[in-house]
Amino acid sequence: MSAQFTDLLIGPFETFGFMRVALVACFALALANGPIGTLLLMRRESLDANVLSHAVMPGAAIGFLYAGYSLTALTLGGLLTGLVVAGLAALMARSRPELQDASLIAFYLVSLSFGVMIVAARGSQADLMHVLFGTVLAVDVKALLLIASISSITMLAIAALYRPLAIESFDPAFLRAVGGGGRAFRAIFIALVMLNLVASFQAFGTLLAIGPMLLPAAAARCWTRKVWPTITLATFIGMAAAVLGLLISYYAKLPSGPAIVMGAGVIYGISLVAAGRTRVKPQGLR
């Protein structure tokens, strides 16, 4: 690797503190998003997670309305409406299971429009863009600490509860029958997803927060079906996408959040094409 090329890769991070903070924030997010995204795909709950990511919006917008760009207000507000919507969605799923998809879409649309209206009522176009797409480069040390704490809590919780979390998605009736806690683990998992969406919100905004969570895991799943390899690979893909996206946004003067999600999307596309050819065909009847 020539010195010039190394300089292209490392230079921006050496020169600018905000690039370094953004990179570390993305790495911290990738560490938690690896296992969370993999579990989401295993549990086939990516649509639910997408709805939750938009449910953060109204609360964050209300926080913004009252306190401006205050990390605490945005985070608490987002968490609050997120949990409210998660609870409402669970209620809907139980009372009208046949409408589950439709009500999830309804929650997603209503949260988004409500949030946009609140921000537009007081803020500018720039504020709206900030809430919708985030600003990775505006992540400060306080926000970084929040992201790192949430990421640590997530990894510890998943390490401790991995067994019931996984089995709950595979065979919930079995888990209940053997006394493994059943539905409680779904709630715990949703809460973890919520926490991570709020952590991502600052950097990627309400529209893209789900991207760094799902895309690396989806890409990793193209290469392997085993769980721990998927988690590890997803984490590294998330980190690679962060480096790629930040550099592209730096040199091409493009918004950084979308660039990172785009990077993850490109890796997913490559994985789909490249891994599809080499994957072993399952044998057996199905």
Next chain:
Amino acid sequence: MANFFNRVRRLQSLSDVVSAARTAAAPLGGWLAFSFLAVARSAQAAFSRHFDSGYDPSPSSGRLGGAREGIVVRNLSVRYGERYAFENLTGEFAAASLTAVIGPNGAGKSSLLKVLAGVIRPTSGEVICSALPLHRLAYLPQQDELDREFPITVAELVALGAWRNFGSVRKVPPGLAASVHEAVAAVGLLTVIDRPIAELSVGQFQRALFARLLLQDADVILLDEPFASLDENTTEDLLQFLRRWRQEGRAVVAVLHDLDRVRQYFPSTLLLARVPIAWGDTSISLAGDNLARARKTVGPADGRIGRAA
């Protein structure tokens, strides 16, 4: 497979965390250490109560010499909205019994099993079952209710049967690998023990689920169409397990369609057509006029019942 067990073992149990925390907190002075310990202890207790009530490594009631118990139902009804799945069922699935539940499509057979297993609540009536709160009840739903793409190997799936020996968070006991191996051998799947379940045929997957039942060591075993779309060999093999479980004193209930097989293997039969038509000795329950009544009650006849009668 050894890799899997090592990995699970490496997860620290909660009690280990508490003792590690105690060591770490010792220099902070007595009060702090004490309060931290108290919090950790009550957190652990709350966790066990809500999420890990299945942890109970004592041997099964049958082996202790105590009698196993079956299930008694009284005036049991299940309704979805306006429509009754079944109603007014009273009777007993006794210990050491082998009962076939048979009836036309839509007769409420699967709903009955679900309510016995505690998956759904009865609309009215009651289920008296000591095995359920003790987690000594095993329920095998129809295969299409399970996610076959889930990344889990045969050994891992079978090991879940011994849940009460490790629960949600505890270490896997040292003897588990051996008993998993034994159960997998008993159902004849040793050649695929380390394969993911996505690669199994329908019959192999059902064999794996039966191996899990072997480890589960339940007093009551509920099977929803266990032989649907299985070949003759697999069905014959698995039927032997049902016989064996009955001899071991367990209450076995299976939803079936094949009347010949029921007559051959099942001493008791419940003929259900939204209302119970007959419940007792198979030869009496499956008499021609009972079958005719079952067909009439539900409407369009189930083809298989029509032919066999």
